[in-house]
Amino acid sequence: MSDERRPANPWPPVETQRPEIHPKAPGPGTDLEMHYTECFGCGDVDNGLHIHSTVGESGVVHSRFPVTRAHQGAPGLAHGGLLACAFDEALGSTVGNLLRRPAVTGKLETDFLRPVPVGTTLFIAARVDGVAGRKIYASADGHLNSADGPVAVRARGLFIQVGLEHFTTHGDADALAKFTQAPRLRHDDWDINP
């Protein structure tokens, strides 16, 4: 089905406020470092997605996902679940870097409009659309092979702001300590009160 014929639900689905870019958010032109070396999306992980992101103008973050044979589902084509993963990363990174609020994915929906062949690079443009209390709504378009190439995948995500104890309670406290000691990620520069 073409994009135009897909039913369009209102987005964001609730009344929201305009997102406020954090004063210490990286500015336009900044290449974002991997937020965690072991992250499957942006980290230095064998057969990971190796996504690189750059802050663009007007609250847009541009991410590139080079699709390799390690990312196949059908022969020669990217696996849909890994494409969803790429958008989770791109959206989560946009929320985290621009708002500097720790947040986790509550809901992620994807529209797969065109196949994404191995050997292509998906250019993902993501933005924060609105904020309602702890709920942060973000969306992204994934273009084939260039920033203005045809849109192959679209995604919308709801991120829920959490306190840092979310990660120490449910995750690896030592890894989190290393994560938040990195100068760029100092958590006293975050908005951590949900």
Ligand SMILES: CCCCCCCCCCCCCC(=O)SCCNC(=O)CCNC(=O)[C@H](O)C(C)(C)COP(=O)(O)OP(=O)(O)OC[C@H]1O[C@@H](n2cnc3c(N)ncnc32)[C@H](O)[C@@H]1OP(=O)(O)O
């Ligand atoms: C400088 C910084 C850089 C950092 C870069 C970082 C990059 C990171 C990149 C990595 C990217 C990868 C990122 C990842 O992979 S994150 C990993 C994947 N996600 C998770 O593991 C999250 C698991 N879920 C939970 O922990 C809890 O369920 C959470 C914390 C989400 C909510 O449990 P909590 O008990 O705390 O809150 P609540 O249940 O009262 O909900 C609160 C509000 O939210 C609404 N709600 C919740 N869920 C949904 C839903 N599905 N649809 C619609 N609405 C939903 C809910 O109705 C309520 O609304 P309201 O009643 O208030 O109106």
